[in-house]
Amino acid sequence: MTDLSIFKSETLHGAEAGLWSSLRGREILIDLREGLFRFIALAVAALFVYRGVQHLVVDPARLNLLLLMISDSLTFIWLLTARRPLVRDWNPFTVFIALAAGFGAGFVSMEVGVPIIPLYIAAPVQVIGLCVVIWGKVSLGRSFAILPANRGVVTGGAYRFVRHPIYAGYLIGHILFLLSSFSIYNFTVYAIITLFQIHRILREEAILARTQEYREYMDRVRYRLFRGIF
Numbered sequence: 434m435t436d437l438s439i440f441k442s443e444t445l446h447g448a449e450a451g452l453w454s455s456l457r458g459r460e461i462l463i464d465l466r467e468g469l470f471r472f473i474a475l476a477v478a479a480l481f482v483y484r485g486v487q488h489l490v491v492d493p494a495r496l497n498l499l500l501l502m503i504s505d506s507l508t509f510i511w512l513l514t515a516r517r518p519l520v521r522d523w524n525p526f527t528v529f530i531a532l533a534a535g536f537g538a539g540f541v542s543m544e545v546g547v548p549i550i551p552l553y554i555a556a557p558v559q560v561i562g563l564c565v566v567i568w569g570k571v572s573l574g575r576s577f578a579i580l581p582a583n584r585g586v587v588t589g590g591a592y593r594f595v596r597h598p599i600y601a602g603y604l605i606g607h608i609l610f611l612l613s614s615f616s617i618y619n620f621t622v623y624a625i626i627t628l629f630q631i632h633r634i635l636r637e638e639a640i641l642a643r644t645q646e647y648r649e650y651m652d653r654v655r656y657r658l659f660r661g662i663f
Contacts (some may be wrong), residue, residue: 474509474535474536477536478506478508481505481506485499492545496552497555497609497613498614500606500610501541501606501610503563504559504603504606505606508538508603511573527633527636530633531636533629534629534632534633535633537625537626538607538626546614546615548614550612550613551613554613555610555612555613558605559609559610561605562603566598566606568591568598569590571590572589572590572591572598573590574587583640583643588654592650594654595656595657595660596638596650597634601658604627604630608623611623634657
């Protein structure tokens with residue numbers, strides 16, 4: 434009887450150790466994946482800033498480019514400080530879409546394009562878009578994410594008005610940069626980024642809507658980007 438008890442105890446202990454080892458291994462894998470993801474973000478940000486600085490050295494008056502650099506670089510800075518998500522969508526297609534939407538600015542041409550509207554009109558509106566981005570990121574805190582994820586539901590600050598103020602601010606900045614320095618190439622890049630961004634928004638909301646808190650928030654705040662439009 435004693436031998437049987439010892440055998441059962443050892444079996445349970447072995448099972449617990451195996452489970453703990455499995456969970457620990459999974460945590461390490463998640464940490465490595467997060468680390469690689471953030472390293473890529475930092476590399477893209479560094480390349481983006483380097484390209485922008487090169488153009489600004491040649492033409493310091495390009496305020497629209499400076500504002501674009503500041504706005505898009507904030508994405509990568511906030512990503513480095515983000516907390517680990519409770520739930521994240523690692524579907525390969527979603528990962529591709531999210532990366533393309535989040536890091537797609539790295540493919541934008543910084544060459545001087547055709548000004549559809551003058552810089553003295555575009556730049557102030559870009560500043561407004563940048564302020565919306567900063568307000569949204571401050572409101573979000575460390576709950577920022579590139580991939581659709583649940584890092585906690587945020588409903589205060591800029592999120593009282595639309596459900597995705599950061600994306601709205603980026604869109605404002607991208608449109609005004611494009612209008613002040615237009616090219617067919619950049620139009621194509623921004624069109625793809627915007628379509629992917631909308632997909633990312635929908636996937637993100639699908640994850641967050643699993644919580645009652647976010648479903649109630651969606652009932653209170655109807656619009657995603659711009660009130661009365663979308």
